[in-house]
Amino acid sequence: MxxxxxxxxxxxxxxxxxxxxxxxxxxxxxxxxxxxxxxxxxxxxxxxxxxxxxxxxxxxxxxxxxxxxxxxxxxxxxxxxxxxxxxxxxxxxxxxxxxxxxxxxxxxxxxxxxxxxxxxxxxxxxxxxxxxxxxxxxxxxxxxxxxxxxxxxxxxxxxxxxxxxxxxxxxxxxxxxxxxxxxxxxPKTPPKVAKGEKVTLSDVLGLEALKLLKDKNFLMFFISSVLICIPLAFYYQNTHPFLTEVGLQNPTEKMAFGQASEVLFMLLLPFFFKRFGFKKTILAGMLAWTVRYLLFAYGDSGETAFMLIIGIALHGLCYDFFFVSGQIYTDTKAGAKYKSAAQGLITLATYGVGMLIGFWVAGEITDKYLQADGSHSWENIWVFPAVFALGVMIFFIILFKNEKVEYKNA
Missing domain, CATH: 1.20.1250.20 (MFS general substrate transporter like domains)
Known part of the structure; x- marks a missing residue:
């Protein structure tokens, strides 16, 4: 290039x-x-x-x-x-x-x-x-x-x-x-599908990959991926209003620490994946969700502001170790035939269905803890996704049987 x-x-x-x-x-x-x-x-x-x-x-x-x-x-x-x-x-x-x-x-x-x-x-x-x-x-x-x-x-x-x-x-x-x-x-990027070639709705939505759900391990991963999007929605929807309300300076800039940490944890992922395997890697990501929200629940903009910064910085661990690891796992389970369809299905299930449910739940919980003066009981709001993420982690530990997954870039 x-x-x-x-x-x-x-x-x-x-x-x-x-x-x-x-x-x-x-x-x-x-x-x-x-x-x-x-x-x-x-x-x-x-x-x-x-x-x-x-x-x-x-x-x-x-x-x-x-x-x-x-x-x-x-x-x-x-x-x-x-x-x-x-x-x-x-x-x-x-x-x-x-x-x-x-x-x-x-x-x-x-x-x-x-x-x-x-x-x-x-x-x-x-x-x-x-x-x-x-x-x-x-x-x-x-x-x-x-x-x-x-x-x-x-x-x-x-x-x-x-x-x-x-x-x-x-x-x-x-x-x-x-x-x-x-x-x-x-640079010109012409259409991928040749003229006259039929594209079905099943092709577009990746429905052929539904066959992968017959594999119990993949089914447990799929369900966990949808469920973990509920606490993820809390982060996207509530973090900036929370940081603003508690008085943390420059909240938008500080939230960018989460993106910076993505780069760091992306570099660490191959080594962690190779050393500990898929299940422990994805569990580390799930545990990070719980830790992050507990830091949000009990931190503030004063002496414990460092807890909020650490919680934001954990975004890379939360996202990379769960979602990127999940993409690698999906790729290995699908094989060449269903590779694209499987990735499309996971994206539809997580960013589509999972996040849709998550944003609704986040809205309901946040309104529930709205106080008379217009502020929020943030401790109660953040404890909910912390406990929920912990529940998903326990579900995954019990029902997902450990299996070897090769990370080709590791």
Missing amino acids: NKKIQFQLSLMMFLEFFIWGGWFVSLGTFLGHNLDASAGQSAQAFSTQSWGAIIAPFIIGLIADRYFNAERILGILHLVGAVLMYQMAGTTDFTAFYPYVLGYMILYMPTLALVNSVAFNQMKDPAKEFSFVRVFGTIGWIIAGVLISRIFHWDSPEGVENGMLKNTFLMTAVASGILGIFSFTL
Whole structure:
């Protein structure tokens, strides 16, 4: 891969995840302070990510893979997304906001697959080359948080009070417009499916991979993957409002520590996987969920602020050791025939169904512990996902029989 193409792909990844990190992290705080949204309404807004994940396979499988170059549809989706982002910035109530965010996430979630498709199409050895391109996405997410907290101070107490978080949508709209235009200059990535070749609904949704559920071990992993998304939803939906409410300085920037830790734990994963095996690796990820939420429950912005920082930094361990390990396990169980279908099914089940349930549960629990003065009993809120994650871990320990899983990159 020549330097020009590497630069193009790296910039594409940077903008793709700058866009996501530029508004999604602080969304909960924006909804509560700018739109006076309840936790239940916030759950609806965050659930649009799940609806986007559910609908994305149709856009990719039935449209992008059959009729259009990936880079062109990527450009169109981001240009339309820029318009929707601009509209979100101008809303003053949740009723007007929701259709825009739903439309946006239905358009954005397919772009996650499209940027990968564009990148992989230019690589001779993705196993070696992709990480050097994808890391710029993580950098983009982190820089978005630094801009919001450190440069513009939109998430400061004064900024939140004055409604400045609406500027995150304007910033994202500009970035989305830039990526939309830039996408048309990316290397050509033609449709994967030849003209005349039939693509069934089963192919698009990866339903052929349902045969894997006959394997008891894979079934237990599948159920655990869906269930662990419930505590994951608590993190996405509640962490920023929680940090803002307890008075932690620069919360958006500090939440970017979670993305930075992803890079660290991704580097540690091969060694841990090889030394301890799949079951212990995934259990370490599950245990980290419980530890993280207990740190949130009993930490504060004063003397125990370090507990909140550690809880955020555990995101890499939580995510990489569970979800990335799970992708490796799914890949080995599926084999060549069902490999793509199995990954698609897991994504649909977790980011689609699992997170959809999780956001609803998070909204119900958060509203339950809303206090008369408008604050929340965060200790009770965070104990719930901590105990839930512990329950999933115990379920997995008892019902998943240890088996050898080879990590090819280890």
